Amino acid sequence: xxxxxxxxxxxxxxxxxxxxxxxxxxxxxxxxxxxxxxxxxxxxxxxxxxxxxxxxxxxxxxxxxxxxxxxxxxxxxxxxxxxxxxxxxxxxxxxxxxxxxxxxxxxxxxxxxxxxxxxxxxxxxxxxxxxxxxxxxxxxxxxxxxxxxxxxxxxxxxxxxxxxxxxxxxxxxxxxxxxxxxxxxxxxxxxxxxxxxxxxxxxxxxxxxxxxxxxxxxxxxxxxxxxxxxxxxxxxxxxxxxxxxxxxxxxxxxxxxxxxxxxxxxxxxxxxxxxxxxxxxxxxxxxxxxxxxxxxxxxxxxxxxxxxxxxxxxxxxxxxxxxxxxxxxxxxxxxxxxxxxxxxxxxxxxxxxxxxxxxxxxxxxxxxxxxxxxxxxxxxxxxxxxxxxxxxxxxxxxxxxxxxxxxxxxxxxxxxxxxxxxxxxxxxxxxxxxx
Numbered sequence: 001x002x003x004x005x006x007x008x009x010x011x012x013x014x015x016x017x018x019x020x021x022x023x024x025x026x027x028x029x030x031x032x033x034x035x036x037x038x039x040x041x042x043x044x045x046x047x048x049x050x051x052x053x054x055x056x057x058x059x060x061x062x063x064x065x066x067x068x069x070x071x072x073x074x075x076x077x078x079x080x081x082x083x084x085x086x087x088x089x090x091x092x093x094x095x096x097x098x099x100x101x102x103x104x105x106x107x108x109x110x111x112x113x114x115x116x117x118x119x120x121x122x123x124x125x126x127x128x129x130x131x132x133x134x135x136x137x138x139x140x141x142x143x144x145x146x147x148x149x150x151x152x153x154x155x156x157x158x159x160x161x162x163x164x165x166x167x168x169x170x171x172x173x174x175x176x177x178x179x180x181x182x183x184x185x186x187x188x189x190x191x192x193x194x195x196x197x198x199x200x201x202x203x204x205x206x207x208x209x210x211x212x213x214x215x216x217x218x219x220x221x222x223x224x225x226x227x228x229x230x231x232x233x234x235x236x237x238x239x240x241x242x243x244x245x246x247x248x249x250x251x252x253x254x255x256x257x258x259x260x261x262x263x264x265x266x267x268x269x270x271x272x273x274x275x276x277x278x279x280x281x282x283x284x285x286x287x288x289x290x291x292x293x294x295x296x297x298x299x300x301x302x303x304x305x306x307x308x309x310x311x312x313x314x315x316x317x318x319x320x321x322x323x324x325x326x327x328x329x330x331x332x333x334x335x336x337x338x339x340x341x342x343x344x345x346x347x348x349x350x351x352x353x354x355x356x357x358x359x360x361x362x363x364x365x366x367x368x369x370x371x372x373x374x375x376x377x378x379x380x381x382x383x384x385x386x387x388x389x390x391x392x393x394x395x396x397x398x399x400x401x402x403x404x405x406x407x408x409x410x411x412x413x414x415x416x417x418x419x420x421x422x423x424x425x426x427x428x429x430x431x432x433x434x435x
Contacts, residue, residue: 010047046079125168151197201238214242264319304353328364
């Protein structure tokens, strides 16, 4: 039996790429197995956002080779794109693919003569100008929410970020390909599609007709059976009036936005080369909440960016309290060689970063409870994602994590059920079925 195992580090875009590659192997007759099982081929989809991601990538490569010394080891993703020579030097690696050519992964690995051989195919992504079409198929039935990549690359060049160097410039997927994939996902039984990209809010600006993200949404709303459309991360300065109107007027467009803040003080935002100031961000949030009922806003914040003093961090804390996020993804600043921030003075000690992350995470929990409490004893719709012996687990339209006691109910993954919130905990609400 031909077996293949996958593991993914990093963001939802990376997970989409993994799912798509898995589908290619399934189509070619391979059977997916867990990464902790013995397999004929191991595919490690790497991340370079942080040093920890790169370290973990190297560990996974060595673990796979120990698990089956005769296996073919394939390494792809951002770390492979950024440092192919480092990956190639790791014992046992047979195929190195960056962030291009992944739609040929099966053909490439099958052309390697033996596990003693190695092929490295890493193109200069800065020279790539078209979206690499790599649709999901075959493995969608394992999931209930589909993460669909519609955009690749980034032109922002934030001073801390390595992604533009690993993903290249902006590349958008054609609308007809997006719609075709969404129809197929709905046919598989999916109720929700999450649109993802590296720079999602800039979708379409390099295409001849300059289609917008709002136009993508309008096309998807024509698909019968697609109950929910959700967005991945969108830069605040790229939330268009067209998009706001769609969220405000169509219940199938989820009232949930992930708007990366990164820092809650203007001096740090300027040093980060972010393209907004603090007041602009706050004004947008105020406007969004005036237009979209029960809007849930989640965010990313980097703690300990170079030059972030205690006073500037306190300003970030005040900003977070003022805005009131439903969830915060807080993480410590990580030096990425090759970025402007790596050369900045006033680097913050690791212990200070760790403390600041903990403080931000605590505010995130408080923000969730404050937001979720507005739904107490109120009706909600929950998309069932998984279950155990006692509960079903899923998400409301607003991206509130929920659990439902099983009792006498019999639901399937992918069902959307009606309930009422009866309890609010630190990161989840309890929902009782009402009909």
